Amino acid sequence: MQIRPFQAWCARSDLAAQVAAVPYDVVDTDEARALAVGNPLSFLHVSRAEIDMPAGTNPYSDAVYSQGYDTLRKFQQDGTLIHEPAPQLYLYRQTMGRHIQRGIVACCSTVDYERQVIKTHEKTRQDKEDDRTRHIKAHHAQSGPVFLIYRDSAALQSLVRETESGTPLFDFVAPDGIGHAGWRFTAPEAVSAAFRAVPAAYIADGHHRAAAAVRVARERRAANPAHSGQEDYDWFLGVLFPASEVKILPYNRLVRDLNGQSPDTFLRAVRSRFTVRATQKASPAEPGTVCMFLAGAWHELSWTLPPGTSPEGRLDVSVLQERLLDPILGIADPRTSKRIEFVGGIRGTAELEQRVNSGQHAVAFSMHPTTAAQMMDIADVGGIMPPKSTWFEPKLRDGLFVHTLD
Secondary structure, eight states: OOEEOBOOEEEOGGGHHHHOBOOGGGSOHHHHHHHHTTOTTOTHHHHTGGGGSOTTOOTTSHHHHHHHHHHHHHHHHTTSEEEOSSOBOEEEEEEETTEEEEEEEEEEEHHHHHTTSEEOOSOOOHHHHHHHHHHHHHHTEEOSOEEEEEOOOHHHHHHHHHHHTSOOSEEEEOTTSOEEEEEEOSOHHHHHHHHTTOOOEEEEEOHHHHHHHHHHHHHHHHHOTTOOSOSGGGEEEEEEEEGGGOOEEOEEEEESOOTTOOHHHHHHHHHTTSEEEEESOSSOSSTTEEEEEETTEEEEEEOOOOTTOOTTTTSHHHHHIIIIITTTTOOSOTTTOSSEEEEEGGGOHHHHHHHHHTTSOSEEEEOOOOOHHHHHHHHHTTOOOOTTOOEESSOOOBSSEEEEOO
């Protein structure tokens, strides 16, 4: 595993709370505009630049990418973002209630991605990959970090705790209650050396950002006869967390209709494939169970699997898809179906009940969280997880660290 320090553009310490913004892909245009209102320093003016353009502007128009670049340049020129005098590695700590996770902010190698030292577990969508590629090329920068995990390392943990005892670059609590703090590593060479003993890293969130960075790197390599592999375009912005510290929430499902069936007919079909019992619980207590909300009541679904089931086949989301969503509800491809919606566990199960009781949806499924170990095991054998299998929380904030390509 290769990482390297980079000469970051960092949010000015006293402005970091205003600059830091949620990732571009967890809000739509209206939500981004509402979050940024009254805050001209929000990085959403870069990552969702359509909020500063007339209503109805196509977020994928050339003008939006250009607007985002202009705002990024403004932040660099007016001191909102400060250019570090030398390459650095950083510690980024997030606190959500009692949960604390500590990530190392670094540049990761696109070559490691290509040779699967950085492992993936998800297919990318061409339209989303194209968007992130255009974003990097228009801005000449990577501002949305890729969220990666690695199996715990005692050497790295020691370096992290030593750095955490120093004075932070920034330390604030965002309006959503999530705490964010950052430090420079005093011995970045030791961190890089420790990572050389890490056999692999795994993309937890940001598959499209990573794939886009690799596309840009390939294009620039091909156009540069003097390419050496050390150019900034050959590296992408990442934050690497030990697997034991990350928090994965369930990714729940809502389906708009019962595929022409009455609730009773649908429930009989479900009973033919699962053990079903009435329950007051809205969330499954363990893997191998799903809680289903139908016609105002919760039901617990459980099952057994045959020996030799693949790691991805053992996932609860896989069982639900293969035994219920496809054969009973007719949702063959959840990536493209308009009848299914995915809801991050951060919204809670009350959201599922409200959507079904309102008539917006016919049935909801409350999932048990996929574990980091399951995700890494699947990636290790080259498997692909079903879409929307994991919801990592808290989310990384954009704008605190920016990696420029030239």
